[in-house]
Amino acid sequence: xxxxxxxxxxxxxxxxxxxxxxxxxxxxxxxxxxxxxxxxxxxxxxxxxxxxxxxxxxxxxxxxxxxxxxxxxxxxxxxxxxxxxxxxxxxxxxxxxxxxxxxxxxxxxxxxx
Amino acid sequence: xxxxxxxxxxxxxxxxxxxxxxxxxxxxxxxxxxxxxxxxxxxxxxxxxxxxxxxxxxxxxxxxxxxxxxxxxxxxxxxxxxxxxxxxxxxxxxxxxxxxxxxxxxxxxxxxx
Numbered sequence: 001x002x003x004x005x006x007x008x009x010x011x012x013x014x015x016x017x018x019x020x021x022x023x024x025x026x027x028x029x030x031x032x033x034x035x036x037x038x039x040x041x042x043x044x045x046x047x048x049x050x051x052x053x054x055x056x057x058x059x060x061x062x063x064x065x066x067x068x069x070x071x072x073x074x075x076x077x078x079x080x081x082x083x084x085x086x087x088x089x090x091x092x093x094x095x096x097x098x099x100x101x102x103x104x105x106x107x108x109x110x111x112x113x
Numbered sequence: 114x115x116x117x118x119x120x121x122x123x124x125x126x127x128x129x130x131x132x133x134x135x136x137x138x139x140x141x142x143x144x145x146x147x148x149x150x151x152x153x154x155x156x157x158x159x160x161x162x163x164x165x166x167x168x169x170x171x172x173x174x175x176x177x178x179x180x181x182x183x184x185x186x187x188x189x190x191x192x193x194x195x196x197x198x199x200x201x202x203x204x205x206x207x208x209x210x211x212x213x214x215x216x217x218x219x220x221x222x223x224x225x226x
Contacts, residue, residue: 014125051164056160094125099209
């Protein structure tokens with residue numbers, strides 16, 4: 001799930017959330033949204049981690065237009081509404097321009113002797 | 114751990130990582146780095162979640178200078194080196210400008226009837 005570096009600049013949507021205790025429909029919808037996002041034009045990558053009801057999902061996009069289209073996608077709009085009504089007690093969305101990135105990979109950066 | 118919105122623009126450092134199987138020293142150092150970051154000039158907030166060895170930590174900063182100072186902070190430099198040597202098999206760091214944010218809070222946005 002961990003993405004490699006991409007050609008900057010690109011855009012990130014940081015979605016931090018706190019879950020309610022409503023489980024019904026959540027897992028399936030969350031998985032469906034990850035899959036649906038990946039099919040959108042301009043989508044680059046997504047990383048998502050949840051622990052003790054706190055989640056961080058970061059999706060990466062080629063440009064702001066792609067992010068706006070995804071926000072207005074019909075099935076996604078429905079999930080956003082259900083998210084507010086049932087699955088989340090609070091969340092934050094941050095739209096970011098990724099200006100610089102770098103990475104470390106043990107297998108590449110620490111050659112075995 | 115979930116932060117509220119802040120005055121844009123500000124900056125985010127998205128740190129995604131995959132852990133090695135080395136446990137020794139990791140928890141203590143990870144906790145210490147969160148505390149130490151919070152003491153730095155220009156620090157705004159941090160969110161951190163780990164699940165099945167995959168982690169996402171997003172720290173928020175007032176400006177790029179604050180991020181550069183934190184990257185060069187002595188104790189942090191030591192932790193970065195130990196991270197490469199022992200705790201992580203791979204990681205990515207992304208420096209982002211947060212251009213827009215919005216949030217939802219059930220208690221504020223859905224008043225009880």
